[in-house]
Amino acid sequence: MKMPVQNPLFPVFLKLENLRVLLVGGGNVGLEKLTAILRSSPATAVTVVSLTFLPALRALAARHPAVQLHVGSYADSFLEGADLVFCATDDPALHRRIVAAAHAARLLVNVADTPPLCDFYLSSVVQKGALKVAVSTNGQSPTVAKRLRAVLEAALPDELDAVLQKMPAIRKQLAGDFAAKVKALDAVTAGLAGAPATWPPPPGAGGRWPWARCWPPGPWPWPAGAPRPINRWMKTKELANY
Numbered sequence: 001m002k003m004p005v006q007n008p009l010f011p012v013f014l015k016l017e018n019l020r021v022l023l024v025g026g027g028n029v030g031l032e033k034l035t036a037i038l039r040s041s042p043a044t045a046v047t048v049v050s051l052t053f054l055p056a057l058r059a060l061a062a063r064h065p066a067v068q069l070h071v072g073s074y075a076d077s078f079l080e081g082a083d084l085v086f087c088a089t090d091d092p093a094l095h096r097r098i099v100a101a102a103h104a105a106r107l108l109v110n111v112a113d114t115p116p117l118c119d120f121y122l123s124s125v126v127q128k129g130a131l132k133v134a135v136s137t138n139g140q141s142p143t144v145a146k147r148l149r150a151v152l153e154a155a156l157p158d159e160l161d162a163v164l165q166k167m168p169a170i171r172k173q174l175a176g177d178f179a180a181k182v183k184a185l186d187a188v189t190a191g192l193a194g195a196p197a198t199w200p201p202p203p204g205a206g207g208r209w210p211w212a213r214c215w216p217p218g219p220w221p222w223p224a225g226a227p228r229p230i231n232r233w234m235k236t237k238e239l240a241n242y
């Protein structure tokens with residue numbers, strides 16, 4: 001029997017800085033959405049149309065030269081030249097009109113806090129250097145998404161970014177065809193998934209993130225008595241084997 005799909009949303013990572021965004025509404029919710037957009041993609045060209053603007057939104061826009069503010073009422077003409085639309089006013093009837101006009105123009109729309117009118121949802125975002133993890137609960141609970149973000153932020157080691165920065169150079173050093181490279185990269189990163197990494201660190205190293213923690217190479221093995229970095233997963237699962 002086919003199992004029902006619990007969450008049919010399809011996750012993607014948009015190059016938002018290559019697109020043009022229309023945001024309608026410059027109040028509290030508009031500020032939240034603009035903050036989320038610019039935190040991930042600060043150079044995005046966002047046009048914000050609103051009758052009024054919160055001072056904090058004006059200040060945020062002033063720090064981002066690609067953001068333009070238009071004082072006035074929404075009109076369908078603002079959809080021309082937009083790739084993506086966000087609605088964040090206090091007028092649900094206006095939101096329904098914007099969605100209809102945007103769909104007629106084949107545009108995708110997010111209506112803040114209104115799942116049935118959304119073509120896509122925003123997610124809670126965990127950022128560690130180049131790593132980005134997006135969390136969605138399929139709209140069931142943004143609060144749980146926010147809590148999970150905090151859990152993941154604390155659990156993922158900061159050193160992970162150093163690992164990511166090194167990976168392109170390591171990949172370049174590898175010889176062989178595509179399949180051989182994939183095999184070598186799997187071996188190098190095995191430590192991230194719990195198995196011992198085969199290169200570096202030296203064989204036999206235990207722990208879930210030993211490679212992440214000692215890259216760029218630090219003292220190995222750890223000098224006797226030196227404090228060893230640990231993380232939450234090690235505490236709960238692997239401390240006994242460490």
Ligand SMILES: C[C@@]1(CC(=O)O)C2=NC(=C\c3[nH]c(c(CCC(=O)O)c3CC(=O)O)Cc3[nH]c(c(CC(=O)O)c3CCC(=O)O)/C=C3\N/C(=C\2)[C@@H](CCC(=O)O)[C@]3(C)CC(=O)O)/[C@H]1CCC(=O)O
Pocket residue numbers: 032033036110111112113114115118120121122123124125135136137138139140141142143144145146149
């Ligand atoms: C993740 C995040 C991204 C962002 O917005 O940047 C986000 N909401 C955030 C926070 C948040 N929003 C709300 C609260 C108050 C507490 C609560 O109600 O839970 C809190 C918590 C807080 O502020 O502490 C109010 C709210 N939001 C929605 C509804 C309607 C409903 O639930 O039916 C209501 C009730 C409105 C009302 O009652 O009137 C709906 C949506 N909110 C989504 C995203 C999409 C689903 C995401 C998913 O799949 O999980 C979706 C469907 C559409 C969308 O807006 O894109 C961001 C966390 C950022 C972070 O901190 O990490």
Ligand SMILES: NC(=O)c1ccc[n+]([C@@H]2O[C@H](COP(=O)([O-])OP(=O)(O)OC[C@H]3O[C@@H](n4cnc5c(N)ncnc54)[C@H](O)[C@@H]3O)[C@@H](O)[C@H]2O)c1
Pocket residue numbers: 024025026027028029030049050051052053054072073074088089090091094113
């Ligand atoms: N602020 C919150 O945390 C929160 C929480 C839950 C629900 N809500 C609901 O979300 C909605 C928005 O909340 P808010 O706090 O951002 O409200 P807000 O009043 O601060 O902002 C609404 C914005 O929409 C703009 N606007 C209204 N009509 C417009 C039009 N025709 N064209 C262009 N702009 C227009 C207004 O000028 C204003 O800037 C409200 O319905 C509110 O009840 C808000």
